[in-house]
Amino acid sequence: xxxxxxxxxxxxxxxxxxxxxxxxxxxxxxxxxxxxxxxxxxxxxxxxxxxxxxxxxxxxxxxxxxxxxxxxxxxxxxxxxxxxxxxxxxxxxxxxxxxxxxxxxxxxxxxxxxxxxxxxxxxxxxxxxxxxxxxxxxxxxxxxxxxxxxxxxxxxxxxxxxxxxxxxxxxxxxxxxxxxxxxxxxxxxxxxxxxxxxxxxxxxxxxxxxxxxxxxxxxxxxxxxxxxxxxxxxxxxxxx
Amino acid sequence: xxxxxxxxxxxxxxxxxxxxxxxxxxxxxxxxxxxxxxxxxxxxxxxxxxx
Amino acid sequence: xxxxxxxxxxxxxxxxxxxxxxxxxxxxxxxxxxxxxxxxxxxxxxxxxxxxxxxxxxxxxxxxxxxxxxxxxxxxxxxxxxxxxxxxxxxxxxxxxxxxxxxxxxxxxxxxxxxxxxxxxxxxxxxxxxxxxxxxxxxxxxxxxxxxxxxxxxxxxxxxxxxxxxxxxxxxxxxxxxxxxxxxxxxxxxxxxxxxxxxxxxxxx
Amino acid sequence: xxxxxxxxxxxxxxxxxxxxxxxxxxxxxxxxxxxxxxxxxxxxxxxxxxxxxxxxxxxxxxxxxxxxxxxxxxxxxxxxxxxxxxxxxxxxxxxxxxxxxxxxxxxxxxxxxxxxxxxxxxxxxxxxxxxxxxxxxxxxxxxxxxxxxxxxxxxxxxxxxxxxxxxxxxxxxxxxxxxxxxxxxxxxxxxxxxxxxxxxxxxxxxxxxxxxxxxx
Numbered sequence: 132x133x134x135x136x137x138x139x140x141x142x143x144x145x146x147x148x149x150x151x152x153x154x155x156x157x158x159x160x161x162x163x164x165x166x167x168x169x170x171x172x173x174x175x176x177x178x179x180x181x182x183x184x185x186x187x188x189x190x191x192x193x194x195x196x197x198x199x200x201x202x203x204x205x206x207x208x209x210x211x212x213x214x215x216x217x218x219x220x221x222x223x224x225x226x227x228x229x230x231x232x233x234x235x236x237x238x239x240x241x242x243x244x245x246x247x248x249x250x251x252x253x254x255x256x257x258x259x260x261x262x263x264x265x266x267x268x269x270x271x272x273x274x275x276x277x278x279x280x281x282x283x284x285x286x287x288x289x290x291x292x293x294x295x296x297x298x299x300x301x302x303x304x305x306x307x308x309x310x311x312x313x314x315x316x317x318x319x320x321x322x323x324x325x326x327x328x329x330x331x332x333x334x335x336x337x338x339x340x341x342x343x344x345x346x347x348x349x350x351x352x353x354x355x356x357x358x359x360x361x362x363x364x365x366x367x368x369x370x371x
Numbered sequence: 372x373x374x375x376x377x378x379x380x381x382x383x384x385x386x387x388x389x390x391x392x393x394x395x396x397x398x399x400x401x402x403x404x405x406x407x408x409x410x411x412x413x414x415x416x417x418x419x420x421x422x
Numbered sequence: 423x424x425x426x427x428x429x430x431x432x433x434x435x436x437x438x439x440x441x442x443x444x445x446x447x448x449x450x451x452x453x454x455x456x457x458x459x460x461x462x463x464x465x466x467x468x469x470x471x472x473x474x475x476x477x478x479x480x481x482x483x484x485x486x487x488x489x490x491x492x493x494x495x496x497x498x499x500x501x502x503x504x505x506x507x508x509x510x511x512x513x514x515x516x517x518x519x520x521x522x523x524x525x526x527x528x529x530x531x532x533x534x535x536x537x538x539x540x541x542x543x544x545x546x547x548x549x550x551x552x553x554x555x556x557x558x559x560x561x562x563x564x565x566x567x568x569x570x571x572x573x574x575x576x577x578x579x580x581x582x583x584x585x586x587x588x589x590x591x592x593x594x595x596x597x598x599x600x601x602x603x604x605x606x607x608x609x610x611x612x613x614x615x616x617x618x619x620x621x622x623x624x625x626x627x
Numbered sequence: 628x629x630x631x632x633x634x635x636x637x638x639x640x641x642x643x644x645x646x647x648x649x650x651x652x653x654x655x656x657x658x659x660x661x662x663x664x665x666x667x668x669x670x671x672x673x674x675x676x677x678x679x680x681x682x683x684x685x686x687x688x689x690x691x692x693x694x695x696x697x698x699x700x701x702x703x704x705x706x707x708x709x710x711x712x713x714x715x716x717x718x719x720x721x722x723x724x725x726x727x728x729x730x731x732x733x734x735x736x737x738x739x740x741x742x743x744x745x746x747x748x749x750x751x752x753x754x755x756x757x758x759x760x761x762x763x764x765x766x767x768x769x770x771x772x773x774x775x776x777x778x779x780x781x782x783x784x785x786x787x788x789x790x791x792x793x794x795x796x797x798x799x800x801x802x803x804x805x806x807x808x809x810x811x812x813x814x815x816x817x818x819x820x821x822x823x824x825x826x827x828x829x830x831x832x833x834x835x836x837x838x839x840x841x842x843x
Contacts, residue, residue, distance in 0.1 A: 139620065139624075141624025141626060175376055180376045180378045181382050182378045185381070188386065189385075216620055231395075231396040235388075238388045238389065239389055263792060270788050274785065277776075277785050282436065283435075283841065286837075286839075287837055287841070290833050290837050293833070294771060294833050295793065301796040302796045305795070305799040306799065308818070309799040309800070345393075352400050352401070352404050355404065356407045358621065359407045359408060359411045362621040363407065364436060365436060366411075366415070366418055366622070367414065472708075473705065473708060473842045474842075485711075487709065488706065488709040489706070490702050490706075493701070494702040494706040495703075496638060498642055499641065509630075510629065511710050553710070
């Protein structure tokens with residue numbers, strides 16, 4: 132039995148129903164534990180004070196914001212090449228989660244930036260890239276909503292996702308040329324991650340794993356919803 | 372070991388905003404899931420009756 | 423043989439419209455699609471034209487000309503400009519012959535916007551002739567036309583089939599085309615076992 | 628393909644919209660800037676590169692939906708899709724025609740408009756250079772957006788939402804190239820040219836996939 136078997140909607144529904152409970156429990160336990168550990172049990176950083184606690188939300192969210200788009204890219208390619216319906220629907224399911232993650236990353240970054248940089252928002256390359264990612268997400272979802280026929284919508288959003296990925300990547304590098312000299316030394320927590328010692332690193336790791344699992348849980352639930360609504364449409368169309 | 376220094380507001384604000392956003396996402400996901408499941412079950416019922 | 427179709431399933435959007443179409447067309451043949459509205463005539467023609475998935479369709483002479491409900495002419499261009507555009511697209515050089523054949527000489531410098539419906543349809547037909555394609559796929563070529571224009575179009579189809587061409591036409595008017603064959607769309611109606619929607623397979627939990 | 632480009636140009640001229648509409652829009656956008664930010668010549672000189680590039684981009688956006696919409700509505704696109712020319716070739720021809728109708732006149736009109744904004748003398752060469760190598764990218768990316776939204780009624784707003792993010796890298800590099808004081812305008816120009824070449828080479832295939840999906 133190959134992996135592609137699970138692209139069959141009924142099989143996918145059966146499999147996902149089996150693993151969902153474990154995934155949901157694992158993700159909520161890990162995320163809550165990680166956040167509790169990070170929030171209550173870590174000391175304040177000597178330089179950043181207690182704002183360092185924000186990285187337990189900021190870093191996992193930022194990672195998932197990008198990974199959600201990567202997942203959409205892969206599933207879009209699978210849909211265009213192998214035409215597995217579940218794949219296209221999983222891409223659609225991931226987009227709102229990606230948007231939420233991007234918003235969390237931007238919001239926590241801005242809130243952290245206020246005491247650290249003295250401003251909520253600066254056109255720093257990394258912040259700007261996330262803003263650009265956000266508009267790509269909006270465009271992608273808007274296209275899904277605008278097209279009536281679901282398979283056509285899947286085709287068009289898939290190709291948009293692929294082309295969009297290329298241009299998002301281009302923007303990521305173009306941004307470096309564009310804002311050089313504007314905002315020096317605006318390195319975010321990711322760079323510091325290498326310096327943080329285990330007191331911060333371990334809870335951060337737990338939070339990241341928790342966030343990944345939460346993402347998977349939500350993607351599965353949302354994909355199941357999408358599959359159900361497709362079946363609903365199919366049943367109604369058959370008029371029986 | 373728990374302490375929040377002069378940045379209490381900042382940290383709490385960041386956590387509140389994130390939890391609200393995550394909560395909204397989870398709530399939206401679950402409520403839509405329930406709604407569609409109910410609609411599909413009703414439709415399947417109708418289909419079975421007609422058969 | 424010009425065209426061979428085996429077990430073609432056609433869907434319009436998510437809905438399966440016709441199933442198990444098998445059909446082969448030889449030179450000189452004219453096939454007429456019959457069936458009520460919504461029976462899938464247009465859908466079948468669009469599939470044959472290659473506008474949708476083309477699994478199961480095999481063309482032996484890769485030249486198909488398709489004419490849908492719309493004529494594909496620009497009202498701000500003259501007749502001549504419209505037709506020479508298509509001649510450029512199909513890379514053919516029979517433009518003058520076609521204009522003469524369809525009595526379009528007098529109109530050739532008129533803007534298409536000034537033409538009547540029948541004259542526009544004649545332009546659509548002219549495009550088919552210009553294409554030099556072996557197979558013509560025509561969707562209701564005579565809709566909203568009077569008898570004289572209709573007969574002009576039928577004559578053209580007749581001549582095309584005589585010259586080793588072939589045509590597949592959806593229409594509800596009787597045609598006087600010698601080697602014509604009527605295809606009833608009801609034969610392709612979707613039965614329950616044809617349903618291949620992946621979302622209807624199995625039951626969900 | 629040549630006849631497709633020629634026909635599109637002829638249609639643009641016939642319908643009167645073509646050049647004039649785009650250029651008037653470009654003029655108005657640029658004119659609005661001093662009204663908005665004040666007539667301080669130093670300030671205008673500083674923001675001129677960005678304003679001119681954004682103006683070019685918006686003017687380009689204005690005529691995008693025409694690339695495929697009209698042919699879609701009157702059945703020409705269907706007929707073209709069943710013709711021997713591949714869809715990617717059709718997209719290339721249409722984007723090229725769009726560039727001749729908008730990109731080229733915009734590049735030329737940018738010179739007098741730059742004067743209105745007190746653009747620095749040394750910047751003109753980079754303005755013309757960056758616009759002439761950057762506008763093809765705008766037309767090709769725009770054609771992709773138009774191909775995606777061609778089946779959507781009143782898709783104009785959506786088209787802008789989809790296309791503008793794709794314009795970001797071109798805008799950043801292009802406008803930066805014109806800005807005096809940027810250290811390596813030639814390098815930025817090369818990058819803009821690279822984006823354009825990339826778009827010309829690959830976007831038509833993406834357009835073909837999108838058109839194929841819409842025609843189904």
